Amino acid sequence: MNIRHHFDDATLMAYASGSLPKGMALLVACHLHWCPECRERVRQAEAVGGALLEQIEPQAMPDNALQQLMARLDDDMAAEVSSLVSPALLPEGVPAPLHHYIRGSLDDLPWKRLGYGVHHVDLNLGGKGTTRLLKIAPGVSVPHHTHTGNELTLILRGSYSDEIGRFSAGDVADLDGEVHHQPIVDTDQDCICLIATDSPLKFTGLMGRLVQPFIGM
Template sequence: MNIRHHFDDATLMAYAAGSLSQGMALLVACHLHWCPECCERVRQAEAIGGVLLDKIAPLPLHDSALDQLMARLDDDMAMEVSSLVKPAEIPAGVPAPLHHYINSSLEQLPWKRLGYGVHHIDLNLGGKGTTRLLKIAPGVSVPHHTHGGNELTLILSGSYTDEIGRFSVGDVADLDGEVHHQPLVDTDQDCICLIATDAPLKFTGLMGRLVQPFIGM
């Protein structure tokens, strides 16, 4: 796998600090499943965080803190072994962190039509923003848009091209409101992406603005 597009430092620092939303943290974890370079950058960020924590004066804990911690550990240990997913059971092309949520191959998912040549699955993770899988047919493009906040995209299958460059399997697009683009699927196979946002997209064309209330993006 030849990964050419990676996360910004700020995104990996936020992941290491545990401050990303559930959807964005899931997407980062999926990329790390494939990318040794970003794994090393996360380790460096965690090391920096550890040094900073060492410089913070400790605060007294509540009397029940230890009991609460032990109770949480007991709950984790109570997980049945049969519920764990063995690596051999994870379908090809599905990062292990994502398989925990979909428990299926990408091809067998119950895709829902979103528009011409576009299907999706909302992972319904709750919280701010949305996290969804998007499947776009060959030759189809997403309407030209920018972003009301941050958007992370991980390519799981196929590829697309936009104003930034070409993105293929394992690549991530780490975007904000300063980026305007129109991704176009540039091969003869579907492009399947995992996308996490913390605010709705801002479509710049008339057609995009007209359909946005119906597609929920």
């Protein structure tokens, strides 16, 4: 796997400190499964975070602190258990943390048609933001958007190109702020991506813009 696009430092710091919404944390864990470079960056971020923790004054914990910690441990343990799956047994294009949720091949998912050449599956993770798989047919362009929230995309299979560059399996697009782009699937294979956002409204906006041009056809 030849990974050329990685996360911003801010995203990896947020991941290391446990402050990302569940779907985004899952997406980061999926990329880490494939990317030794980002694994090392997370290790460094955790070391920095640990050093900072030693310098701050202790504070009263919120009433639900234990509950939150236990919930986080559950997720971490699920990820740990998933990472024990032998890579040889994982379906093609499915990193171990995602395998925990979809339990099978990308081809066997209950894809729902969203518009011309576009299908999706909502992972229904709950919590803040939205986490979906998107499958886009060759030659289809995905009308994109400007947004105020954050959006992470991990390519699982196939590739696309946009103004930023070419993205293929393992690559991430870490977008925030005023980014305009229009990805187009640039091989004869479907492009399947995992997309996580931290703002449901913004993603509804994206879906609206995604579907609208196709419905208009």
